[in-house]
Every structure is written in C-alpha cells, then in structure tokens.
Amino acid sequence: MSKVQGRLRIAVQKSGRLAERSLDLIRNAGLRVIKGNNDLLYKVENAPVDLLRVRDDDIPTFVADGVCDLGIVGENVLEEARNGGPLAEVVMPLGFGRCTLKIAAPESLPWDGPASLNGLRLATSYPRILGRWLAENGVEAGVITMRGAVEVAPRLKLASAICDLVSTGATLEANGLVPLDTVFESQAVLIRSPQPVEEALESLLENLITRIGGVVASQDAKYVMLNAPRAALDRITALLPGSESPTVMPLSGRDDAVAVHAVCQEAVFWETLERLKAEGASSILVLPIEKMM
Template sequence: MSILKIAIQKSGRLNEESIKLLESCGIKIDNGKDQLKVAVPNFPIELLYLRNSDIPQYLEDGVADVAIVGENLLVEKEKDVAIVQRLGFSKCRVSLAVPKEVLIDDLEYFNNKKIATSYPNTLNAFLKKNNIQSELHVISGSVEIAPNIGLADGICDIVSSGSTLFKNGLRETQLILKSEAVLAKSNNLSEEKNEILERLLFRIRAVLKAKNTKYILMNVPNDRVEEVSRILPVLKSPTILPLAEEGWCSLHSVIDEDTFWDVIDELKIAGAEGILIVPIDKIVL
C-alpha cells in the first residue's frame, strides 16, 4: 500500500498551524520527542519534520511527496513543484523597507543602492522587471539590522505585522510578493499517491470552507422567504421549517464570513428576525 509523505516545518508557527489543519481533517498525529518521521495510524500518510528552507528541495527531488510550506519560500527557491491548494494561514509579504528618516517611497530610491536580503532570487527578479540596478548583500538572518550598522541602504525581507521593522527604525515602501501557506506537491507522484492526495484535499477543503462560513438560523415571514433566500446564495437552497406561529417559518442556511455584517443588514431589512449565527466545523459539498 502506498504512503503519501508530507513535509512540514520542524518547528515554529507554520508547524503549529499545519498540525492544527491536519488534525482538523481527522488525522491523528502522535509525534514523540525529536521524531523527524511519524507514521499516521488512521490515514495513509507519513509526516516528515524538516527544516523550512530544505523543504522545496526535498519536494522537487521526490523525497517528500507533498508539503505545507510558505509560498514565498517556493518562489525564492525556484523549484519545479506545483501548488495544489492555498491554505489561508501564515499570511505575510516580501517587501522592501528603508530607514524611517528616508522620506522617499519611490522604487527609484533603490537605484545604485545597497540592499540586504534573505530573498536574493525574489528580489533580483523584481529589480530586473523594474529596471533597477542595486547591490545585494545576502544575509541569512537579522536582516533588519543591516541599515543600522551601515551595511545597506535598505532591506528586502518577509513582513507580517510590520512590528519588527518599526522596532528597528524601518518602514515598508514597496510590496514585492504576497504569501501564505500552501500545499505543494512533487511532479513525480504515482497514480496511487495522487489518489491519496485527492482524499486529503477533500478533507482540507471541507475544513477551509467551514472556516470562511457561518451557519445562520432566523425567523422569516412566509411571504419573505424568496427574498431572504436570494440574499443567501452560498448553498443550493436553504432549509425551511414551519413555526408554531402561523405565517412564519425558520430558515437555515450559511453565509460567507467576509460578507457577514453586510448580509445581516440585508436580512433585517428583508424582514428576518431572531437571527442566530453558529460556527461550522466542516462543510462537505
């Protein structure tokens, strides 16, 4: 029987979010101390705990079949792998930043300047596209300190909240790349492993869909059911149950998280009352 080998970050935030996602998919993970390879008892997968920067290479070589990894790392490493699902967590961006006393936001500031970065390939491609000539200093960590010690005029680094830039007297000026955690796969998967991956993707998508939606229940006059139903197009059709009070029904459906408050306002205008919102664990379509 084939086993799908999944690489995840050995430690850190991406590790925690990856484990949480897999466990939400019903996958039991029992990782003993310092284990780097863990078999899963209730699903045909095996987890490989790897150093984050090594994952793209292992994926391209086929040592790992799939991986949960930051999109920014895949772009930087330029490996021949395919993204099969965006996962919506560990969102960040790769950006250019300058000392806060520099008041110029224009990209031209970096022409003939020194830039410290841990993302030379991503930065080189961006600069070349925009016809900017810069001198790159590749640093493996603590890039933010480079302008303060005179090593560079600016930096290119990963940014989440921007607090680290602020603490080091820097400010963000140019967005190069938006990133999030993705599920990527090797291009050498067998038919059997692709089938296991599809089963896993089915579960992941059910979990992700549930995260972005809410279950909604409300009381609606019978003559307003059609109007209210048009406001809730997430499912094929809402569930409608009669109430004890004549002329009224209980309508059940789901709404998108992003449009939650706008939809609630529309529902109230349409005559809905007693609106109840409930979190959803999973949605299977």
C-alpha cells in the first residue's frame, strides 16, 4: 500500500482487545478521529493523520516497512514478528493490554522447572518467543503452532503443555490447566518506523509522540493537596507515591502546619491516604489530571 503524500499514518488494531483503548489514546492526544465509510482507514479531521485499521499481526511489518509511521501493538506480537529484518522501534509502553505469555499444562504433568518439558510437545501461537525461551533454558521440546484455541490442545492430545497469553487465568482454569512458568510479560507499546518521515510531517510526528507520552503519564497521575503538621512534613512527603518535589505553602494564621501540593505519578490508593492521615495529614484532596507535559 503506497503512502498518501502529506499525511501521517498510524496502524491500530481494527477490532479486538487493543482496538478501543488505542482509539481512546489517540483521541486523548487531541486527534479528532472520524469514522468514515472506509472501514480500513479512519481520518483525523484536525490534523493530516490517517488511522490504518488492521489485524494486530500486520502492525509490526507495516511500521517496520514505513507503510505506517506509528503503530500501537502488543509487545508479544512485536517480539514474535522479530525476524532479523528492519525493526519497528519501541517509543514507549502504553500501560494497557497487559498480559503474560505462560507455560501451562494439566495438573497431572509433573513439574520441576523448565527441564520438565524436555521431550514433550507444546502448542502455542508464539513459536518464535517460545523457541527462544526453550533454547535459553536448555530445553529440547517439540513446538506445534496453532492460530487460536491453544488451550484445547492438551485435551485433544495434540500437546502435553501449552504456551499462551494469560491475563486473569480464567481460560486456563476453564480448561483444567495450571500456569507453570512465565515466558514473556507484555503490554501495548507505541512503535515508530525506522523509515524517515517526509520533512513537512516531522514536527507533527514528534508533537504527537510527546502528546501521547503526556496522556500515558497522566493516566495514573493525580494532583494531591493536603495540610500537614510541620513536624511530620518529611514523613508525609515521603509517603506521596512518585512525586518529586512537592510545593509547600504556609497556611494563614497557623505556624504549626503547612499546605502541601504534589503531582503523584503513580496511582494513589486508599491505603496511602490512610497512612497520610495517620501521620497527621488533614483535608486530603486527590484530583485527576487531564493533561501533562
């Protein structure tokens, strides 16, 4: 597919687990996506950007070849696509689509570490990642590649164990399989093409990456305001998750306490608030942050 001059292209999953979150991310970065009557291509109305909506398996190649300038895909798919050719470069992890590629087997399989897989056959949709892991662990096992429904392979006696993506573990459990080892931890990542973009689009591309970084950084970030007794200030600021240098301000008419404002880069849980309170903090407010740069 040749590129249209003067427009950036972002590859996103058309439908599936990453589709909705990918679109949300792009929208939150300020791009107004319009669903036209062309199912393959969504246009952005306020910037020269098109979204190419494809199977996730195609995204690494499209981006590596420069058919698309950016892409959003699971690290697992990117890693599986690695084949010695030009690579799409990972710009940043995106914090969603988290899952783990795991070895799993029926409970009856004796397990004493990866060596227990010697001489067995494993079913997977990720033969390259699994092959590398087996080699790293010095295991000699057969690998049978399946496109989907990998979890039924042991029941059909196609394989003794599987290597498959797990998030909650419910699918494994429903098929009488137990997770045994972790092969690869994955989440969605933003990737960019090693092919240069045309000059007129360079700054748009860089701005877009910066904006996406801002959206990702603000996903968990919170603005915390509280009053703290001066004597407990150090202990209280140490409790604020992922904040660098909080702003400390006087409280009018009070010498014993100060106001503390901080941007917390990590999620602020109830437990943190309880600990803050126990140290004497009061009037604690946790506010969402919409944008960050």
